[in-house]
Amino acid sequence: MVKWIAATALSVMLLSLQVLADEMASENEIALALANMLRAGRTVISSEQAVINDPGTDKAITGVSVRNEAIRVYREKTGTDPNDIIAHNPYGKLLQLQIESITEVIDDNQSTINKPGIGFKGFVPAVFARLVNERFRDKIGKEAEVKVTAPVSLVRNRKALPDDWEMEIINSKLSSADWPKNKIFSQLAEKNGRKAYRVLVPEYYSENCLSCHGEPRGEIDITGYPKEGGHAGQLGGVISISLYR
Numbered sequence: 094m095v096k097w098i099a100a101t102a103l104s105v106m107l108l109s110l111q112v113l114a115d116e117m118a119s120e121n122e123i124a125l126a127l128a129n130m131l132r133a134g135r136t137v138i139s140s141e142q143a144v145i146n147d148p149g150t151d152k153a154i155t156g157v158s159v160r161n162e163a164i165r166v167y168r169e170k171t172g173t174d175p176n177d178i179i180a181h182n183p184y185g186k187l188l189q190l191q192i193e194s195i196t197e198v199i200d201d202n203q204s205t206i207n208k209p210g211i212g213f214k215g216f217v218p219a220v221f222a223r224l225v226n227e228r229f230r231d232k233i234g235k236e237a238e239v240k241v242t243a244p245v246s247l248v249r250n251r252k253a254l255p256d257d258w259e260m261e262i263i264n265s266k267l268s269s270a271d272w273p274k275n276k277i278f279s280q281l282a283e284k285n286g287r288k289a290y291r292v293l294v295p296e297y298y299s300e301n302c303l304s305c306h307g308e309p310r311g312e313i314d315i316t317g318y319p320k321e322g323g324h325a326g327q328l329g330g331v332i333s334i335s336l337y338r
Contacts, residue, residue, distance in 0.1 A: 121279055123184035124292035124334040127191055127239050130175065131332060132296075133166040134159065134195045134225060135218035139301065145216055150207045156196035163195055184336065187237050194228035213315060223250070236337055238284075243330040244268060247306075249318050258282050259293065259333055267295045268328055281338075288338040298329040 137159050138145075144152050167175055175192070179185035198221065199206075205214050219241070226239045242248065242255040244263055255263055262278050272295075279292045298306055305314040306329060310322025323329055 119182060119184065120290045120336050121277075121292065122178065123182055123187055124279070124290075124336065125277070125294065126173075126175065126178050126182075126188050127237075127334055128292075128294040128332040129171055130163065130167055130188060130191055130195075131222055131225060131239065131241075133163040133170065135222055136166050137162045138216070138218045138221045142217070145206050146213050148210050148212055150209050152207055154199065154206055155203075156198075156200035159199045160192060160196045164192070187233060187336075190232045191225070191229050191239070194225045194232060198224045198228055215316065217316060219249075223252070235287075238333075238335045238337075240333045240335075241330055242333050244328065247321055247323075247329060255331070255333075256284070258284070258291065259331070262293055263328075263331060267293060267331060274326075284335050284337070289335040290338065292334045292336075294332040294334070295328055296330040296332065298323045298325055298327050300325050302329060 141154055141159075144154060164175055167173075175188055179189045182188075202216060202224075205216050208214060222241050226241065229237075229239055240253065242253050242259055242263075245255065245260065248254050262280075266272050266278055274297065275295065277292055277294050279290065281288060282291045283289070284291060303323065303325065305316060305318070306321045306323040308322055308324075309320065311319045314320050
């Protein structure tokens with residue numbers, strides 16, 4: 094009888110651990126989906142900078158066009174259809190709301206994108222991402238949060254400063270020379286006094302980033318900020334996703 098009870102208890106424990114592992118796998122999936130969709134949207138805005146900064150008007154950069162192109166980029170980069178995640182993942186509504194946020198941010202900024210007679214508009218990928226994350230937060234409330242942060246020395250907007258947990262993981266793990274490139278970090282941790290499944294997705298400078306973030310260090314870039322002196326392949330940012338319990 095004792096052996097049977099012990100065996101039953103072990104089975105229950107293993108089942109509970111498997112349920113928790115499956116839940117975390119699902120949360121990892123949606124966290125990465127949110128990070129990849131934000132990246133896809135930024136890619137679209139980056140590719141459209143010459144058009145956005147043209148002083149002409151009526152550029153046909155609409156919420157629908159950017160949304161559709163971001164979904165195309167997402168599929169190309171991940172090999173996954175976001176609609177499948179939305180339909181089959183219990184957290185899929187978060188991705189749906191993020192896509193809606195991308196659409197609305199572009200539609201709300203038509204006057205900036207099409208402002209006549211003005212070249213550089215300041216509607217750069219980083220600004221786009223911040224606006225999308227803020228709109229997403231307004232839509233989802235206290236269920237989740239997406240934030241773009243970075244090592245403290247690279248943060249340009251104080252709103253993007255890492256919190257204590259993010260800073261510790263960035264400094265001790267993601268910035269470490271032996272941290273595998275592109276490896277995410279995930280952990281159950283507290284945020285804003287609540288338990289959350291937290292995921293950090295590292296991002297690295299590409300050659301395209303260096304016009305604003307590269308050499309010479311201290312030179313003022315087109316956005317009005319001093320360049321960081323970064324180089325291709327260096328950790329330049331982190332997408333932080335929190336899924337509240």
